[in-house]
Amino acid sequence: MGKQTPLYDAHVDAGARIVDFGGWDMPLHYGSQLEEHHSVRKHAGAFDVSHMTVIDVEGAQACEFLRYLLANDVAKLKVPGKAMYSCMLTPDGGVIDDLIVYFFERTRYRVIVNAATREKDLAWINDQAGKFSVAVNERPDTAMIAVQGPQARELAATVIPRQWREAALALDPFMALEADELFIARTGYTGEDGWEVVLPAEQGADYWQRFVAAGIRPCGLGARDTLRLEAGMNLYGTDMDETTSPLESGLGWTIAWEPDDRDFIGKTALIAMRANKDRRKFCGLLLEGRGVLRNHVRVLVDGVGEGEVTSGGFAPTLERSIAMARVPAGDYQRAKVEMRGKLFDVRVVKPPFVRNGAATIEI
C-alpha cells in the first residue's frame, strides 16, 4: 500500500480505480477516463493533487536564494500572488524538477513541486539553502484540489467562504490569493481555466465533497494526463529529467538569460548548450491515420535522423493520437513513427494541441 492523500476514502467511496503514482495510491479514473476528460473541456472537473509537494520558502534572502536555485528569475515577479513556471537544474543543466513558484513578498514564496520527486527535491533545495538566510518548510499538512474547466471557477466559488468569492473570481490568470486558511491560484495543468486550491489537510475531504456537490466532476490521473498532453504541457520524468536540458525539452522559454549578472545553477552548462545549433529539439506530433502513439515510440526523419516520442496518447478532444517528441535538429514538417514493426506518417506540429476547449492545430 502506498501513501494516501486526505481524499483517499472519498475516491474509494466514489468507485475510483486506484493506481500507484510515485508511491501514492491515486485515482486513475472513476469509471470513464474519456468522459472525465470531456467534462473538463466542456464543463468542470476536480482533481485530487494533494500528492504534490508544497514548500514554503521564507527569510531575508528568499528572493536571492530562488534566483540562484531556479532557471527562471523570480525577480520578474513584482505583484503579490503572481505565479511563475520554472525548472530547477543540476549544474550540468539537467532538469531536477519543474515547478510553480508563487510570490508574496521578497521574503516569502510558495513553491509547488512534483510528488514523485519529493525526497530528492527537498534534499537538493535544503542543500542549496545552506548558503542563504532562508527557511525551507515543506507543508505536508495541506491538501490540494484542482478545479478545471470553463465552469470550474463559477461553480467552485459557491463553495469557498462568501467573503472571498469576489476576490477569488477577480484573480487574473497565474495569480494567487491567500484567503485565510485557503490558498487559491488561477493556475492548472489542463489547458482550461480554473483554480488550484491548497487547503488544510483536515478540510480536504469536506471541500472535495462540496466541490462535487456543486456539480464539479471527480477526475482521475488518467484524464489529467490526456488533458495536459493536449495542452502541450510537459510531464516530469517522461518529457524531461536530469539527463535532458530545458533547451531540448521545449522549455527554453522558461530560462531567464537576462539579466546577465544573475548566476543560477546550471547556467554555464546551458550557455554552452545554447551555442550548439545541432542540439535535439522538442516538438509535437499528430498521427495522420488511426492508431495511438505511445511513449518511447521511435521517430524517423528521412535524411535527418531519429528521435523518440517522450509522451504520446489518444487526444479525446481531437479524436486523434498526438505526442510530444525529442527529435533531431532541422526544419521539417513530416516524419514517420515505428509501431509494432510498421511505419506510420506523422505531422510535426507546435504544441499546444488544444486550449480552452478548442483545437489549436490544424487537423
Added chain:
Amino acid sequence: MTELPGDLLFTSEHEWLRQEEDGTITIGITDHAQDALGDLVYVELPEVGQDVTSGGDMAVVESVKAASDVYSPVTGEVTAVNDVLADTPENINSDPYGDGWIVRIRPSDDVADTMTPMEYQEFLDGLEE
C-alpha cells in the same frame, strides 16, 4: 462486474469464444479485460480471409492507457470482422460479449485450452488474491 454468459468459453488471455451454429467461432475480449484496459479508442482488425494461428496475434485493441494484442485461440481462417469497431471501439467497453465482438473464425483445428464460465470466474478470483 457482470455475470459471465453461460454459452461462452474463455481463455487465460481474457478472450471469450462462442461456437456458432455454422461451425465458426466468434471471439472477443472479456469484461474483465475491457475493464482493465479502460476506455478503448482504437481497434486494429485482421482482414477477412486471413489465416490465423492458435496463439498468434490477430488484432490489437488500444485504450487510453495501453495497447494490447488479441491472440487467436484457434487456428483457422477469418470469416468476418466487426468493422463497426473502427468507429465505435467503445462498444467493447459497453457490450464486450455482444456488440463488442471482434472476429469470427472458421477453425481448421481443435480449439486449444479453454475454460468454462465457472472455471474462468475461479481463474479471475485467483488473479485478485
